Amino acid sequence: GIQVEQSPPDLILQEGANSTLRCNFSDSVNNLQWFHQNPWGQLINLFYIPSGTKQNGRLSATTVATERYSLLYISSSQTTDSGVYFCAVEDNNAGNMLTFGGGTRLMVKP
């Protein structure tokens, strides 16, 4: 099956700093999503982005499908950005199966 690797696994930022999270995947995809898991466990949709660039407030994401990676940018980080960020992909032959990466655990310090 498709492999999904996220980096870095852990990240500590000072409030106000910017960061880039990376998601590499091993095959062509027809679905890529970024999620934020808050401290209570809920996974919040950030982006549905199989290709191209999208922006939502301080967050933006870019997927370069031909090179098999996606980037999540967080600008002017806030303590509420803390949590785990997951990338999930679905390859063209997977049917209804998203494969999740291992996540990036982000801590933003005040």
Added chain:
Amino acid sequence: ETGVTQTPRHLVMGMTNKKSLKCEQHLGHNAMYWYKQSAKKPLELMFVYNFKEQTENNSVPSRFSPECPNSSHLFLHLHTLQPEDSALYLCASSQGQVAGTGELFFGEGSRLTVL
């Protein structure tokens, strides 16, 4: 408020108990999913239902029994579980497409502890 609600949010059960997790989606989606999240592991897909029909069973032990009475409701019936089944169980829904999952939306999760 999320469009996908799960109950209960927390559950503690013994190995001989029978309990059920419930999920309801208010998004008009046709596909629903159960995922398991254990400590130090990636999310694992357990079951997929499309228009009430089970389309995926990802080699899940029979002590987990899903039920999907309609496109808005999904249950996970639990019986004779093991302590290693303790985990966060996440329900999700999507407007499933012919070619795949579509955009996935998660509930808040049910944290299960098996004693």
